Amino acid sequence: MRITGxxxxxxxxxxxxxxxxKAAAAANEASSGMRVTKPSDDPEAWAAAQRAxxxxxxxxxxxxxxxxxxxxxxxxxxxxGTIGDALSAMRELAxxxxxxxxxxxxxxxxxxxxxxxxxxxxxxANSKTADGEFVLAGSLSLTTPFGANGAYAGDSTSRxxxxxxxxxxxxxxTGGALTASSGVDVLPLFDRIASALESNDPAAxxxxxxxxxxxxxxxxxxxxxxxGTMNVLDAAISAHKDLDLHLSTEISRAxxxxxxxxxxxxxxxxxxxEASRAITSHIVALVDPTK
Numbered sequence: 001m002r003i004t005g006x007x008x009x010x011x012x013x014x015x016x017x018x019x020x021x022k023a024a025a026a027a028n029e030a031s032s033g034m035r036v037t038k039p040s041d042d043p044e045a046w047a048a049a050q051r052a053x054x055x056x057x058x059x060x061x062x063x064x065x066x067x068x069x070x071x072x073x074x075x076x077x078x079x080x081g082t083i084g085d086a087l088s089a090m091r092e093l094a095x096x097x098x099x100x101x102x103x104x105x106x107x108x109x110x111x112x113x114x115x116x117x118x119x120x121x122x123x124x125a126n127s128k129t130a131d132g133e134f135v136l137a138g139s140l141s142l143t144t145p146f147g148a149n150g151a152y153a154g155d156s157t158s159r160x161x162x163x164x165x166x167x168x169x170x171x172x173x174t175g176g177a178l179t180a181s182s183g184v185d186v187l188p189l190f191d192r193i194a195s196a197l198e199s200n201d202p203a204a205x206x207x208x209x210x211x212x213x214x215x216x217x218x219x220x221x222x223x224x225x226x227x228g229t230m231n232v233l234d235a236a237i238s239a240h241k242d243l244d245l246h247l248s249t250e251i252s253r254a255x256x257x258x259x260x261x262x263x264x265x266x267x268x269x270x271x272x273x274e275a276s277r278a279i280t281s282h283i284v285a286l287v288d289p290t291k
Contacts, residue, residue, distance in 0.1 A: 036255040049254040056247040062162060063240035069161045069171035070233045073226055075127050076135045076173065080223040082124035083178070083186065086117040087219060090193055091212045093117075097197050097205050104200040111197035118190030122146050125178060125187060136175040145175045150187025152179050163236035170229060177222040186215045 039046045093110045096102065102110075125146045127135055137145035137154035145154035152175045161171040178186040189211055196204035 042255075045254040049251045052247045052250040052254070056244060056251070059240050059243050059247070062164075063237060063244070065161055066163065066233050066237050066240065069159070070230065070237065072129050072133075072135055072159075072172060073230045073233065075129055077223060077226045077230070079124040079127040079135065080219055080226065083121045084216065084219045084223065086121040086124075086190075087186070087212065087216050090114055090117050090190060091209070091216065093197075094193050094205050094209060094212060098202045098209070100202065102202070107197040107200050107202075111194045114190060114194040114197060118150070118187070118194065121190060122148060122150060122187055125150075125175065135172065136178070138174040138176070146178075146187060149191060150185065150189075152176065156181075161233070163232070169232050169236070171233065172229075173222055173225060177225075178219070182222070183218040184211050184214050186218060189215055 036042045036045045036049065093114055097107045097110045125136055126144055129135060133141040134143065134145050134154070135141075137143055139157035140154050143153060146152060154175045156174050156176045158170055158174055159172040160168045163169050176182060189208070193205065193208055193212070196208060
C-alpha cells in the first residue's frame with residue numbers, strides 16, 4: 001500500500017499528540033506527587049486507597065472519642081485526688097479533736113477548717129469537662145451531681161467507649177462511688193465530723209474515725225479504677241495512632257508517585273515528545289518543502 005505524504009503527516013501528528021499527552025501526565029505526576037488521582041488511572045490501586053481511607057476515617061473518629069474520654073478521666077482523677085486529700089486532712093483534724101485535752105473553743109476552730117475542706121471536696125465532686133459536663137453525674141451530665149450537703153443527685157449510668165470494632169471499655173465512674181452504695185457517704189461525712197466538733201463531742205468523733213478510714217479507702221479505690229481505665233484508653237489511643245500511620249502508608253503506596261521514578265519518567269516522555277516533534281517537522285518539510 002502506497003503511503004502518501006498526508007498519511008505520513010497524520011501518523012506523525014498522532015504520535016506527537018500521544019507523546020504530548022504522556023509528557024503532560026508525567027509532568028503532572030512529578031509536580032503533584034500523585035500517581036493515581038481517579039479510578040481510571042489504576043482501578044485496583046484506587047479501590048485499595050479508598051478502602052484504606054474509609055478505615056482511616058472510622059479509626060480517626062474512634063480515636064477522637066477515646067481522646068475525649070481520656071480527658072474526661074483526667075478531670076475525674078483530679079477531682080478524686082482533691083477529695084482524697086481533703087479526707088486525709090479532715091482525718092487529722094478529727095484525731096486532734098477527739099483528744100481529751102481539746103476544749104469547745106479548740107474544736108469549734110477545727111470545725112471551721114472541716115467546713116472549708118467540705119466546700120473544697122464538694123466543689124471537686126462537681127468538676128466539669130471543658131464542654132461543661134459534670135464528670136461524676138452519670139447520664140445526667142448537665143445536672144450538678146452533689147448538693148452543698150454532699151447528697152448525690154446524679155445516677156449510676158457510666159459511659160462506655162468502643163476501643164475497637166468489637167471491644168468496649170468503661171470510660172467513666174459516677175458519683176455513686178462516693179455514696180453508701182460503695183461503702184459510706186463520703187461527702188456528708190464532712191458535715192458529720194464538723195457537727196461533732198461544733199457540738200464539742202469527742203466520743204462522736206471517735207465513733208466516726210472508722211467511717212473516715214473507710215472513706216479514704218473508698219476514694220482511693222475509685223481513683224485506682226480511673227487509673228486502670230486511663231491505662232486502657234492510653235493503649236487504645238496509641239494503637240489507633242499506629243493504625244492511622246499504617247493506613248496512611250498504605251494509601252501512599254497505592255496512589256502516590258515514586259519521586260525518582262516520576263522524575264525519570266518525565267525525562268523520558270519529554271525526550272520522546274521532543275523527538276516526535278522533530279520527526280514531525282522533518283516529515284512536513286519533506287512533504288512540503290515550502291514550509
